[in-house]
Amino acid sequence: MGYYSDKPRFYVAVDCIIFGVVGGRLCLLLGRRRFDPEKGKWSVMGGFVQEGESIGDAARRVLLNLTGLRDIYMEQVGAFGSVERDPGERVISIAYYALLGPGDYDPAVLQANSAEWIPLDNLPPLGFDHPLMVEKTLSLIRSRFSTEPIGFNLLPPLFTLPQLQTLYETILGQPIDKRNFRKRIAEIPSIVKTDLIDKTNSRRGASLYRFDAERFSPDSKFVIK
Amino acid sequence: MGYYSDKPRFYVAVDCIIFGVVGGRLCLLLGRRRFDPEKGKWSVMGGFVQEGESIGDAARRVLLNLTGLRDIYMEQVGAFGSVERDPGERVISIAYYALLGPGDYDPAVLQANSAEWIPLDNLPPLGFDHPLMVEKTLSLIRSRFSTEPIGFNLLPPLFTLPQLQTLYETILGQPIDKRNFRKRIAEIPSIVKTDLIDKTNSRRGASLYRFDAERFSPDSKFVIK
DNA sequence: ACAAAAGTGTTCCCGTTACACCCATGA
DNA sequence: TCATGGGTGTAACGGGAACACTTTTGT
Numbered sequence: 001m002g003y004y005s006d007k008p009r010f011y012v013a014v015d016c017i018i019f020g021v022v023g024g025r026l027c028l029l030l031g032r033r034r035f036d037p038e039k040g041k042w043s044v045m046g047g048f049v050q051e052g053e054s055i056g057d058a059a060r061r062v063l064l065n066l067t068g069l070r071d072i073y074m075e076q077v078g079a080f081g082s083v084e085r086d087p088g089e090r091v092i093s094i095a096y097y098a099l100l101g102p103g104d105y106d107p108a109v110l111q112a113n114s115a116e117w118i119p120l121d122n123l124p125p126l127g128f129d130h131p132l133m134v135e136k137t138l139s140l141i142r143s144r145f146s147t148e149p150i151g152f153n154l155l156p157p158l159f160t161l162p163q164l165q166t167l168y169e170t171i172l173g174q175p176i177d178k179r180n181f182r183k184r185i186a187e188i189p190s191i192v193k194t195d196l197i198d199k200t201n202s203r204r205g206a207s208l209y210r211f212d213a214e215r216f217s218p219d220s221k222f223v224i225k
Numbered sequence: 226m227g228y229y230s231d232k233p234r235f236y237v238a239v240d241c242i243i244f245g246v247v248g249g250r251l252c253l254l255l256g257r258r259r260f261d262p263e264k265g266k267w268s269v270m271g272g273f274v275q276e277g278e279s280i281g282d283a284a285r286r287v288l289l290n291l292t293g294l295r296d297i298y299m300e301q302v303g304a305f306g307s308v309e310r311d312p313g314e315r316v317i318s319i320a321y322y323a324l325l326g327p328g329d330y331d332p333a334v335l336q337a338n339s340a341e342w343i344p345l346d347n348l349p350p351l352g353f354d355h356p357l358m359v360e361k362t363l364s365l366i367r368s369r370f371s372t373e374p375i376g377f378n379l380l381p382p383l384f385t386l387p388q389l390q391t392l393y394e395t396i397l398g399q400p401i402d403k404r405n406f407r408k409r410i411a412e413i414p415s416i417v418k419t420d421l422i423d424k425t426n427s428r429r430g431a432s433l434y435r436f437d438a439e440r441f442s443p444d445s446k447f448v449i450k
Numbered sequence: 451a452c453a454a455a456a457g458t459g460t461t462c463c464c465g466t467t468a469c470a471c472c473c474a475t476g477a
Numbered sequence: 478t479c480a481t482g483g484g485t486g487t488a489a490c491g492g493g494a495a496c497a498c499t500t501t502t503g504t
Contacts, residue, residue, distance in 0.1 A: 003262060003313040007273040009234035012306075012317055037228060048232040055306030055317065079304040079319045081237075081280030088228040092237055092280065092317075094304045162456070179458070180494070202455040204501040225493090387483070404485070405467070427482040428475040450466095 013093040014059040015046035015130065017077065017137045018066070020100040020117055021154050026170045027117040028134070029066070029100070033127065034114060037088035041127035044134070045115060046093065059096040066105065066113055073099045073153040075144070077137050085129045095133045097141060099153035120170075145171045149190060149222050152211040160198050160206035161185060168224055176225075184224055185209075190216035238318040239284040240271035240355065242302065242362045243291070245325040245342055246379050251395045252342040253359070254291070254325070258352065259339060262313035266352035269359070270340060271318065284321040291338055292330045298378040299323045300369070302362050310354045320358045322366060324378035345395075370396045374415060374447050377436040385423050385431035386410060393449055401450075409449055410434075415441035 018029035030042045045066060049058040056076070063072045077095035085091070110116070118124065126134065145151055151167055152159070165181050185191050190212050197205040216222075243254035255267045270291060274283040281301070288297045302320035310316070335341070343349065351359065370376055376392055377384070390406050410416050415437050424430040441447075 003260075004236050004273065004316070007236050008276045010237050010274065011229050011232050012235050012237065035228075048229065049235065049306070049317075051233045051315075052308055054308050055304060076303055078301055079280060081274070081319065083277055083279050090276075091229070092274075094306065160456090177494070177496085178456090179496085182457080183459090199502090202501085203503045204454080204456055206456060385483090402468075403483090404469085407484080408486095424475085428477080429473070429481080429483055430475080431483060 011089065011091040012049040012055070013046050013091050014049060014055060014062060015044050015080075015093050015095045015133060016059055016062050016074075017044050017095060017097040017134055018063070018100060019097065019120075019141075019154060020105070021102065021167065022117040022119075024166065025119045025121075026154075026167070027119050028123065029105075029110070029115050030118050030124075030126070031113065031115045037086065038127035042118075042124045043127045044095075044130050045113075048091075049094075055094050056096075059094075059098075063098055066110065066115060067100065068106070068109070069104055072104065073150060075140075077133065077140055080129055080133060082129065087128075093133075095137065097137045099150060101153060102156050142172060146225055147223060149188075149211060149216055151224075158194060158196060158198070158208040158210050160201070160208060162201070162206055164209070172225070181224075188222060189220070190214075236314065236316040237274040237280070238271050238316050239274060239280060239287060240269050240305075240318050240320045240358060241284055241287050241299075242269050242320060242322040242359055243288070243325060244322065244345075244366075244379060245330070246327065246392065247342040247344075249391065250344045250346075251379075251392070252344050253348065254330075254335070254340050255343050255349070255351070256338065256340045262311065263352035267343075267349045268352045269320075269355050270338075273316075274319075280319050281321075284319070284323075288323055291335065291340060292325065293334070294329055297323050297325065297329065298375060300365075302358065302365055305354055305358060307354065312353075318358075320362065322362045324375060326378060327381050367397060371450055372448060374413075374436060374441055376449075383419060383421060383423070383433040383435050385426070385433060387426070387431055389434070397450065406449075413447060414445070415439075 020027050020029060029045060031045055033039050033041055033043055045062055047058060047062045049055055059074060060070065063074065064070055074096050077097055079092065079094050081092040083090060145168065151164065154167060155163060161182060165176055165178065169176050191209055192212050192215070194208045194210060196208040198208050199205040245252050245254060254270060256270055258264050258266050258268055270287055272283060272287045274280055284299060285295065288299065289295055299321050302322055304317065304319050306317040308315060370393065376389065379392060380388060386407060390401055390403065394401055416434055417437050419433045419435060421433040422430040423433050
């Protein structure tokens, strides 16, 4: 007998709001539920926390199943615990967001999991309280993107500045002056220019940059707006 | 039979990191645990989530029991779900912080609950993962205090500017120039000067101000640093 | 030659900071 | 009168925002 045996117990789930850039557009990875409740509805990817598994590990497991990767960038958004949030049974859910780069997933595996990339500006109605989770996530990552070097997680290891700028404009929801943007980037030592050029988007080509985590110190200021 | 009957279930608790200003010092409301596990250790005030009760309601219930009040300012900090965080049995906990004004609690009731105000700069060792919760809470409220008009919840309905400034200095952890601070306050329409004077702290007396929620619009800028 | 995207500096302005003295009052 | 805390303005500085043209190259 344990200490708390007179207390009620609950199903606890993790729900992962997974971001990716597909075809230049910021997307969420959504699934159509294959079972009741809310069968057929779109929802974010989730799973139940298991015995002996921390909530963070549960979220990492969901991501591992979808990507085969263990080191996906991830942060907790918060707990959602309305009584009626799941119409089937009571479930308390912890939301996490994750950022996937283009090489971090295999389209075939996603398909096998009934998961699809849906552009953020074109989301279908979501089930449960997932719209609320997505809202809270968006306001969280807006503030994170401004002050933490995490945007690179959504891009390939080598990326161009126009790519990076477009990403920031999408996340922050406003256009950014090109020259001011590049000025700020130039002041960040951890964003280093390579001598490679990407010609997929223009005749002239754009220089490729990479994020060098080695050169990033946690208390160096990183502000992009 | 429910939908999820093959899934494990967990005890879910709420832990409230409760702030108050006592004797001019910023304090946390802590309790000595009266039962195992961790009997005798200091901890923040918590309780188990009940059937049919949302996690927010559970936190409000903990606060209601301590204060008799239902409208305490409160915000979720996040979920804590390490497997071993509670040495007794596995418990997943959702942390909330709350801000109490001087009139929001009754010392006798607190005593009946084995709760005491402990200055933040003099915290005893805390049990469980409560040090982690407190850390995360502090970084959260630092950013909140800078951008949201919530500091007033820790003060009486009428407060002086020196009081408010000291509070901000404590929360932000750095001294603030008096004239610059008052200049910023003067630009905030929702902080209104009354014609009352508080003479408890000086011969000259300090003007009393109040926060007027009516005059506060959610998108008016509120920045104090 | 031209279309299409990448790249590049300077100026102005406003908000932030730094800073020192007088005021009101009770003891 | 003096000690104590409350209250007030200005000048210098720096970071942010606005702004337009040149470069490269494939077709």
